[in-house]
Amino acid sequence: MSSATVIQSIAGTGARLPPLPTIRDLVRLYKLRAIKQLSQNFLMDERLTNKIVKAAGNITGHHVLEVGPGPGSITRSIIRKAPRHLVVVEKDRRFLPTLELLSEASAGFLRMDIVRGDILQFQTEQAFPDCPSQDWHDKRAPVHIIGNLPFAISTRLLINWLHEMSTRSGAWSFGRSSLTLTFQKEVAERIVAPILSERRCRLSVMNQIWSRPELKFIIPGKAFVPKPDVDVGVVTIVPLKTPLTTVPFPVVEKVVRHIFSMRQKYCRRGVANLYPPELRD
Structure with missing residues (x-):
């Protein structure tokens, strides 16, 4: 039986992992506690982790990068969908035993690599050396980034990824790779806010x-x-085939940042700060 047939068979019925302790049991077994300084919040409900992956x-048969898997709750839901190659990037060494358990359990039908490191320093383009590049204007690339992001770095990380998206580097060197991420509800609503919205x-x-x-x-x-003090929104982000501007990302980011630096004021105040004082009038 070919590897493609195996993947189709697994995905058709939902990949079945060997009997494993529940995430709650593993958290108790390894005495894993969320660290507030790392903005860690565990999602234990399998129905919700399945819903995130479904989104x-x-x-x-695709390539998936999971950010901050923690004890591996979303990781399990990803594995059940039988991607070809799963890379998880986790900064906290305490979670390595639970992730290694999942890697061993899924070894028969997918490749799972565990990277201990900071996602802000991770070179995404090196994660999938065997992934072919897809024409940008063709269908979406078979590459997905999924993650329950730490609140403390979510905005910074997203801006970094948008920059790479604009230059078609990093995960976007493979083509139009997609993102499925969690944010604080307010941040999620701002990301999707339409023109003229107060949340813009x-x-x-x-x-x-x-x-x-x-x-989503x-x-x-x-x-x-x-339990965090806020609700959480799940957002999917798919690159446009044709961006709305050809202006370089750093220039756009600087202009937009200045425009929104003085909320509740006319945007000309923020724009004026882009010019030397003698030219602002």
């Missing part, structure tokens, strides 16, 4: 120039352990 679309901000503009973001659903804060 990413078809990942069967720098993130809205930057995202919508280079991509089509969509707020809201997860109540009580679903996480420990």
Whole structure:
């Protein structure tokens, strides 16, 4: 039986992992506690992790990068969809035993690599050396980034990825790779805010120039352990075939940042700061 047939067979019925302890049991077994300084919040409900992965679309036989898998709850849902290659990037060494358990359990039907490191420093283009590049104007690339992002770095990370998207580097060197990510509900709503919305901000503009973001659903804060003070939104981001501008990302980002730096004021005040004092009038 070919590898493609195996993948189709697994995905058709839902890949079945060997019997494993539940995520809750593993968290207790390894005495894993969320670290507040790392903005860690665990999602234990399998129905919700399955829903996040479903929002990413078809990942069967594709390449998936998971950001901050923690104890591996979303990782399990990804594995059940039988991607060809799964790379997880985790900064906290405490979670390595639980991730290694998943890697060993899924070794028969997919490749899973565990990278201990900071996603802000990770070179995404090196994650999938065997992934062919897809023409940008053709169908979407078979590459997906999925993650329950730490609140503390979510905005910075998204801006970094949008920059790479604009230059077709990083994960976007393979083509129009997609993102399925969690954000604080307020941030998620700002990302997708339309023109003239009161929620419109720098993130809205930057995202919508280079991509089509969509707020898929809201997860109540009580679903996480420990419970954060806010609800969480799941957002998918798909690159546009043709961006709304050809102006380089750093220039656009600087202009947009200045425009939104003085909310509740006329935008000319922010724009004026882009010029030397003697030219502002």
